[in-house]
Amino acid sequence: MNSLAAKATDVNKYFGGGFDYRRLIPVGGSRNGKKGPVQVLHGVSFEIHRGEIFGLIGANGSGKSTLVRIMSTLLLPDSGDVRIFGLDVVQESSQVRTLINRVSADPSFFRNMSALENLLFFGRVYGLSPGKIRQRLPGILERLGFEFERASEPMSHLSRGQQQKIAVARSFLTSPILMLLDEPTTGLDPRSKRDVQAFIRQVRQEHDSTILLTTHDMEEAELLCDRISFIAGGRIVAEGTPLELRQRVANGRPLNEINMETVFMELTGKRLEEDEERVEVMAGV
């Protein structure tokens, strides 16, 4: 039995740059003002054990979502190897897709279709019958704190938090063996956030699920994750259990005085907010 749910080995990814034949000429480089490709992942390696909640912590733009997209078979790495339960996400993507599902920070739906119509569609393309979907949904929605009666309303009538709960329901409806949660609680009100976090914990306890959780919420990471990796500038800079990470930076200080924010700062040399501010400036926000 494979105890590894996922394994990434030396993954590199570049974006942009396009093809410019002048780059083939060694002297002078690009002469049309085009920027070269930007490397967003630098030799990323990690392992996720079966049954654990593995946290990937980093600021916006650190490469978390790129990694999740690669594991979701939605983005191809430029080099390196990513395997889900031993299956290559590039060569065996169709098999991988039967084992995974994903929640992103942006709850993407057909906005004018009802929540139920959206869920029926996304359940059916995973091979579930409409009857099975209708049977499973009320329980999932109830545990997420979503009133089932509202499932027949168009998505555009629902609040951001309610839409995100539907997004979480969409993914868990298909009972994935590996769940990729890409900032599932970003932008949620505290109550919705607690509902989603409680649901994640319940699912992990009750089912044979492995969860990759990306977040920039340190409290959430500490609350939910068995092991944590810090990612900064597309590189994994530290990995361990929350306790191990604290011990690594303790230097004689009592562990209960060290929070994950401090751990992140000391291991990456920066605060999360700094990275976020830098990304916002770059994005012109």
Added chain:
Amino acid sequence: MSSITDRIAVRGPIGGRLNLGWAFVERQTNLWKRYWAWELVWLVYGVVNTLAITFIAEEAEQAGIAGSEGAAGLVIFLLLGTLVWAYLSAVLDDISLVITWERWEGTIEHTLMAPVSRAIHLIGMSVFGVLHAIVRTLLIFAIAVPFFSVDLGQADWFAAAVVILVGSVSVAGLGILTGVLPLLYPERGTQMSFMLQAVVLLVSGVYYSVEVLPGWLRVFAYISPATYILDGIRGAVIDGRGVVDLWETLITLALFGAVLVPGGIAVFSVAEPWAKKTGQLKRQG
């Protein structure tokens, strides 16, 4: 481990896979219901377009350019041309616009990571496109015909239906091919697919016979399935030719379908990894 091997096992019988394809038909039907106002806009546009073009034939008679018999022939020639074009463009639009639409809603990533084969996915969308286009064209036909005195007594409607049925396969293949453009070019792919539609309109003898085209342009008429659909429909409705009389046209259309559908799916299957390599699946809009 058994749950993993069960999940990645080849999906059940053909009926189960067709059921996955039908999920796309249902989804598009739900969207169609929610956007009924847009449907109304396109219906009105289709009716007005059909009337505006067919009235040219009436003008030809009044201006003395054509005799009454010639003008009557021209009325039915143009009427069928505009109706067939309304049908063809609806199929092509449905298939290529849905890619743009999914990218805009952000659902394209969730659809493409579902464990459903691309062939089933694209065929499902094509089936909806064909059914939708048939309904819309029949409505345009029912509204437009009373404006003109046309004699349809000799029409072989069964043969016309067979031409549409067989021809639809090749049009769906063409639609899948043009659907690749918005997948590869998020910002201008839809416009590029409109450009291709315009070329098909020019060379296929929609409003005139292909014999009036310059020789070099007529070559393109021979490789457009729309040319044979128009020939077949006009042969069945105007000349009352039956299925047996139209066998050459039907065989040609069947051959187009046999090449274009697998060809379109193959091109899409090559384009999809490229879109994944370059990160083109992210939400736009």
